[in-house]
Amino acid sequence: MKAKREALTSLFTAMREEKVDADIIDLLLLINSINGVYTTSSCSGRIGIIEEPALGAKPLARWLVKVHRPIEFEEARRALKNAEKGLIFLKSQPPIFHIVAEDLERAKRLHELGLASGFKYTTFKVISKRYLVEINATEYLTAPLGKDGKVLVDDEYLLFAVDLGNDMLKRSKGRLPRLERNFKALKDELGEDELFYELAEEHGIEEKWRLP
Amino acid sequence: MKAKREALTSLFTAMREEKVDADIIDLLLLINSINGVYTTSSCSGRIGIIEEPALGAKPLARWLVKVHRPIEFEEARRALKNAEKGLIFLKSQPPIFHIVAEDLERAKRLHELGLASGFKYTTFKVISKRYLVEINATEYLTAPLGKDGKVLVDDEYLLFAVDLGNDMLKRSKGRLPRLERNFKALKDELGEDELFYELAEEHGIEEKWRLP
Numbered sequence: 001m002k003a004k005r006e007a008l009t010s011l012f013t014a015m016r017e018e019k020v021d022a023d024i025i026d027l028l029l030l031i032n033s034i035n036g037v038y039t040t041s042s043c044s045g046r047i048g049i050i051e052e053p054a055l056g057a058k059p060l061a062r063w064l065v066k067v068h069r070p071i072e073f074e075e076a077r078r079a080l081k082n083a084e085k086g087l088i089f090l091k092s093q094p095p096i097f098h099i100v101a102e103d104l105e106r107a108k109r110l111h112e113l114g115l116a117s118g119f120k121y122t123t124f125k126v127i128s129k130r131y132l133v134e135i136n137a138t139e140y141l142t143a144p145l146g147k148d149g150k151v152l153v154d155d156e157y158l159l160f161a162v163d164l165g166n167d168m169l170k171r172s173k174g175r176l177p178r179l180e181r182n183f184k185a186l187k188d189e190l191g192e193d194e195l196f197y198e199l200a201e202e203h204g205i206e207e208k209w210r211l212p
Numbered sequence: 213m214k215a216k217r218e219a220l221t222s223l224f225t226a227m228r229e230e231k232v233d234a235d236i237i238d239l240l241l242l243i244n245s246i247n248g249v250y251t252t253s254s255c256s257g258r259i260g261i262i263e264e265p266a267l268g269a270k271p272l273a274r275w276l277v278k279v280h281r282p283i284e285f286e287e288a289r290r291a292l293k294n295a296e297k298g299l300i301f302l303k304s305q306p307p308i309f310h311i312v313a314e315d316l317e318r319a320k321r322l323h324e325l326g327l328a329s330g331f332k333y334t335t336f337k338v339i340s341k342r343y344l345v346e347i348n349a350t351e352y353l354t355a356p357l358g359k360d361g362k363v364l365v366d367d368e369y370l371l372f373a374v375d376l377g378n379d380m381l382k383r384s385k386g387r388l389p390r391l392e393r394n395f396k397a398l399k400d401e402l403g404e405d406e407l408f409y410e411l412a413e414e415h416g417i418e419e420k421w422r423l424p
Contacts, residue, residue, distance in 0.1 A: 087376070104316070104338075107338075108338050111337060111338065122337075123335035123336065123337055123346065124335065124336060124337065124338075125323060125334075125335055125336065126316075126319075126320050126323065126336075134335065140352065140354060141354055141356070142352060142353055142354050142355070143354070143355050143356055144353070144355055144372065144373055144376050146372070147372065152365075152368055152369040152372055153364075153365060153369060154364075156364055157364040157365060157369075160356065160358070160359065160364055161356055164299070164356050
């Protein structure tokens with residue numbers, strides 16, 4: 001798969017540049033080592049405070065703080081001081097994996113696997129002839145905090161919302177071990193991909209990470 | 213399609229019992245009149261205040277108020293007085309359509325149609341041999357307001373959040389005319405379903421609604 005070669009090169013380069021969420025690297029390596037599938041954009045889950053200039057203007061949004069682990073109350077409070085313009089949201093989002101499958105059968109297996117691992121918003125799309133599976137969960141929080149630099153909630157509310165967002169993040173991230181076990185089983189079933197190991201060697205991945 | 217016969221019977225019965233959101237009835241009739249597809253659960257979009265006993269305990273959640281149009285500030289404020297136990301959220305959700313397609317080709321057409329109509333979270337799943345397309349949008353608000361009967365926001369915040377939720381609902385519902393136009397074009401392409409018109413006549417649907 002030429003597209004897989006490009007995707008792997010992209011992933012390994014990003015890993016060496018420390019642009020990949022550290023806590024899902026093992027899982028990404030595992031998935032990509034499986035025959036006939038590869039990952040595109042994925043995220044280990046995150047919580048933070050974001051400003052959106054106007055409803056729907058996502059590309060222009062800017063994060064005031066964003067972390068891939070539970071956030072401290074003080075981090076959130078401090079970040080709010082930098083709010084200037086647009087709608088201010090506290091957002092908590094679960095891990096999300098985008099996986100391209102070579103054929104419909106594999107796409108269906110990935111879809112079942114996501115659901116069986118507790119990621120209940122797992123779905124897929126067919127784009128041209130490619131099958132793109134999105135492994136996604138339900139724990140999304142989108143709490144508006146204010147607008148144009150003005151914060152409309154007090155510390156008691158902020159603590160409550162931050163605790164809630166953190167709980168949601170812990171719940172969804174807590175399913176990652178199950179997801180990993182299920183991908184190991186899938187690898188036994190579909191087999192490993194030689195191309196993955198070739199490219200991993202070319203990029204010296206084993207110097208810093210353990211190969212699956 | 214035996215399954216379509218059951219789904220249509222279910223829809224027509226629900227319509228006569230006034231259990232179907234009035235503002236999407238025309239669209240549901242149009243979609244179901246198309247050869248090879250039928251709707252299952254769909255919702256015209258809604259905003260309201262909900263209590264969830266614990267994170268993830270969705271079946272036990274109870275709505276304190278829920279409407280399929282923009283909500284009045286006073287309605288929201290009054291409903292909050294009835295909060296007792298669990299997490300309190302203001303939730304705004306876009307229209308969502310679940311459509312079963314007879315084959316992969318139709319599923320792909322529906323998927324393209326949803327995306328082309330501005331419903332950017334349109335995806336599909338394959339369940340057994342059936343293709344289930346979900347036409348869904350991005351305008352979700354999940355704003356926590358308090359817990360166990362205690363409201364942690366003031367009226368100024370509530371007004372701000374209600375206005376925001378209403379704006380999001382209006383944006384997503386505003387795409388329904390475009391969705392309808394695209395489904396009319398799809399009907400020209402795929403043809404009409406005789407079974408739909410037979411069953412509509414059996415159930416006397418024309419007495420109260422105009423057939424597509």
